[in-house]
Amino acid sequence: MASTRARIAVDAMGGDYAPQEIVAGAIRAAAELDVEILLVGEPERLESSLKQHTTTSNINIEIVPAKGVVGMHEEPVVGIRRKPNASINVAMNLVKEKRADAVVSAGHSGAAMAAASLRLGRLKGIDRPAIGAVFPTMLAGKSVIILDVGANVDSRPKYLEQFALMGTIYSKYVLGVEEPKVGLLNIGEEPSKGNDLALRTYQLLETNGQIPFIGNAEGRDVLSGRFDVIVCDGFVGNILLKFAEAVGEIMLQIVREELPQGLRGQIGTAILKPNLRRIKQRIDHAEHGGALLFGVAGVCIISHGSSQAPSIFNAIRLAKEANDHQVLDRIQGYKERSTKDGDRVSETSLGGNSEQ
Structure with missing residues (x-):
């Protein structure tokens, strides 16, 4: 574009x-x-x-x-x-x-x-805004967007369904992922795992044809590169965000401390400088700038x-x-097209009258 x-x-x-x-x-x-x-x-x-x-x-x-x-x-x-x-x-x-x-x-x-x-x-049809943060993954050049990371401490299943749709649009059109894979943060991969919020959200995501949902994401999957979008409530997401920021800072500090001292260290650092710069770009939260407030x-x-x-x-x-x-226009357009096509996302995913 x-x-x-x-x-x-x-x-x-x-x-x-x-x-x-x-x-x-x-x-x-x-x-x-x-x-x-x-x-x-x-x-x-x-x-x-x-x-x-x-x-x-x-x-x-x-x-x-x-x-x-x-x-x-x-x-x-x-x-x-x-x-x-x-x-x-x-x-x-x-x-x-x-x-x-x-x-x-x-x-x-x-x-x-x-x-x-x-x-x-709020955008028409969006019940709650969500903060979406982009995290690095183990795969070079690949990121994952996680939302919500702090806007809503308490969420309903239909809110997380909306978050998944907005995250999908952002991943596809801004991050350039042709076919984003969406996951629900949970304590296990099986559909039967999790609390009531997770179980009911899983059902919504699984049956929503507008969301490329591939299943639950455990904590170890967050940075694996397996998922492009991960949804969760803001309470869990904010803890995850701040933990990831701390891990990044600790890793950078460890790298600095473990480099040799003296002349040998200066020579080694000069040789490794391009690599160290790339490491910093991948794990330092400052390199990502901030989080988008969706919705x-x-x-x-x-x-x-x-x-x-x-x-x-x-x-x-x-x-x-x-x-x-044009992220906002695409989110709004998604809703309008879905309404015209009569897809269930027009009633449930983007803020219909039914309460989940």
Whole structure:
């Protein structure tokens, strides 16, 4: 699909290293990607951060004024309602008003989800949004998208069915998997395994002709490369996400510690540098940039609170890819075609009246 110039609204005040690292990542994205950046935040602080860089004269960056930020200690819905001019609210409004194509935020993830739901609304037929995170696998060049990783602590079977459909579309059109394989995270491969949620979800996935479901995925299967999409509730998914991030950091630390010291170590490191760079790209969560909030009527990327410039750059790249591949239109179109064809997905998979 031909690339178009996307306008990305970046919540420049959100995150542990805002605004300096957010601005640095945005500058790199504006210079290297075909995007326009709308930096949302307090103008004086953003202008000060921009002045620290010497490569901002010919890049597409615009400051959009905002006042305040929803702090990590604040209850999300209360925070965004009390602070209508906070950076995350202003950024979401830019998408709602069609002045931006996507939002990137490393701030309060709960506030980002609340602002997206309240300001953008959900896609027609989607009952609950889901956060989808891309994980590396044991197979080089192959990833798996897992959703939900934190938007819904409690889920119903039909929510997971919707997550599976949205993940399938993303895997096919953005990750380039011609025939995605979908799995349900469970404690065993057998259809009879699992709790009530898993058993009832299995039945929905197995009988939904729109979802290429191949069975249950055990914990050891998550990074095996056997599956392209794995669905689970947000409670389990968030634990899985943070565990995987920790494992990646530990592996990088072990590699650094085990390299020889002194001159021999310097020579060895120089020789292995390309390999070490590839290892980092495969296992470091910063290389993936963030997670897409599926199911809302706008492209929204939620980045880690500790994101620095490289991660923000990758989050903006992820937002551009989702926009370029028209993920939202494809999800909505899937529902409309299914309704026209009379497939059961129009009634159950994408939010019909029946309660599962």
